[in-house]
Every structure is written in C-alpha cells, then in structure tokens.
Amino acid sequence: AQKVTQAQTEISVVEKEDVTLDCVYETRDTTYYLFWYKQPPSGELVFLIRRNSFDEQNEISGRYSWNFQKSTSSFNFTITASQVVDSAVYFCALRPGTASKLTFGTGTRLQVTL
Amino acid sequence: DAGVTQSPTHLIKTRGQQVTLRCSPKSGHDTVSWYQQALGQGPQFIFQYYEEEERQRGNFPDRFSGHQFPNYSSELNVNALLLGDSALYLCASSLAPAVEQYFGPGTRLTVT
Numbered sequence: 001a002q003k004v005t006q007a008q009t010e011i012s013v014v015e016k017e018d019v020t021l022d023c024v025y026e027t028r029d030t031t032y033y034l035f036w037y038k039q040p041p042s043g044e045l046v047f048l049i050r051r052n053s054f055d056e057q058n059e060i061s062g063r064y065s066w067n068f069q070k071s072t073s074s075f076n077f078t079i080t081a082s083q084v085v086d087s088a089v090y091f092c093a094l095r096p097g098t099a100s101k102l103t104f105g106t107g108t109r110l111q112v113t114l
Numbered sequence: 115d116a117g118v119t120q121s122p123t124h125l126i127k128t129r130g131q132q133v134t135l136r137c138s139p140k141s142g143h144d145t146v147s148w149y150q151q152a153l154g155q156g157p158q159f160i161f162q163y164y165e166e167e168e169r170q171r172g173n174f175p176d177r178f179s180g181h182q183f184p185n186y187s188s189e190l191n192v193n194a195l196l197l198g199d200s201a202l203y204l205c206a207s208s209l210a211p212a213v214e215q216y217f218g219p220g221t222r223l224t225v226t
Contacts, residue, residue, distance in 0.1 A: 043222070
C-alpha cells in the first residue's frame, strides 16, 4: 500500500523567511516517483517537481529546493526567501514505477504575509 | 498550446440526481485520469482511461463511471448523487498511462 504523510497542516511565515514543507512516504515498490504540486486558490494543481527512487540528488530551482532521503523515506521541499505569491496548498504525491495512480498527502497550506 | 480543460466550472445538483463532467486533455496527450478532492483533503484517484478503456481504478463505487472518446476527451459520470460526492473533480492528462500528469482547473460539484 502507498501512503504519503504531510504532518504540517498549515504554516504561516513572513515574507523573505525560509520555509520547509515535510513529506514522508511509505511504499513497498523499489521503483517509484515522488512529486510536489502547488494548488493556488484557483484550484488547479501545478506540477513542481518529479524525482525517481534511484535519484537521491538534491535539486534546486530558483528559490525552490528539494531534499530526497530514501533512508528516512522523506522528500522535503524548501522555499527560500518566501514571497506572498507562494501562498497556496502544497501537495506531496507518490506513484509506483509502472502504475498510473498518484497517491497524495493531505497537503500543507502555506500562508506568506508581508 | 491549450492545457487541460474541464467543463463546467461549477455545478449544483440535488441528491439522487446524475451528473456528467467533461475533460479535454492537453494537446498530444492520450491518457486521462480523474481525481476527487474533498474540501481540505488531497486528491483521490478515481480511474484512468487509455485507448478508450478504463485501465486502472481507485476505491470508488460503481456509481462512478467514465468514458473516453476517440479524440481522447473524457467524461466522468456519477449516478445517484450523495451529499458526500460534493468535491472538486480534477482531470489530469498524460502522454501515456504511467508518465507525468498535468491537471486541469477542476469542476466544483455541490450536492444539496
């Protein structure tokens, strides 16, 4: 069975602060993919990143960075110098290597204020 | 290049009625997946269509059914609506069944 846990329900930060969103997953598959999506108030899920289970290199994209650690089954997401436009709900998701179904966590609502 | 489109945007139905939601995939995509997102929850996988057939299904009752047309667009049908079916219904398309999924803006269904 696949499971994704996002223990942080809601996080509030002041603009320019760094913030880390936690994601812990469970799977018995040896090949799998991990994702982060952003859901602004409009409702559309915006794809941010995909990592496969064989690639544990951390990734940085502008102010976004991701830390994948198989040893702790975690795939955490850090936003550096947060901005008001980062306010949204962020979902971590898991997909088996050969199947299609995405299993999502319950999401973390990030509120960035001035 | 148009992304995934869904219609209608919002819908209000009465308990016991039937509803049809529509999805047009991103250009070049041939696979469509449907998800239900209840308020405050993550999306839950309903099913996926590829080559006009249901390929994989989540834990949803038979009241939820779908269809894929030759142009790859898809419909989600829900019969005998329950209050608990109120949710945002998201459609996602991909180039093939087990690759990147791109989501549409969703249809918000309210059952009264």
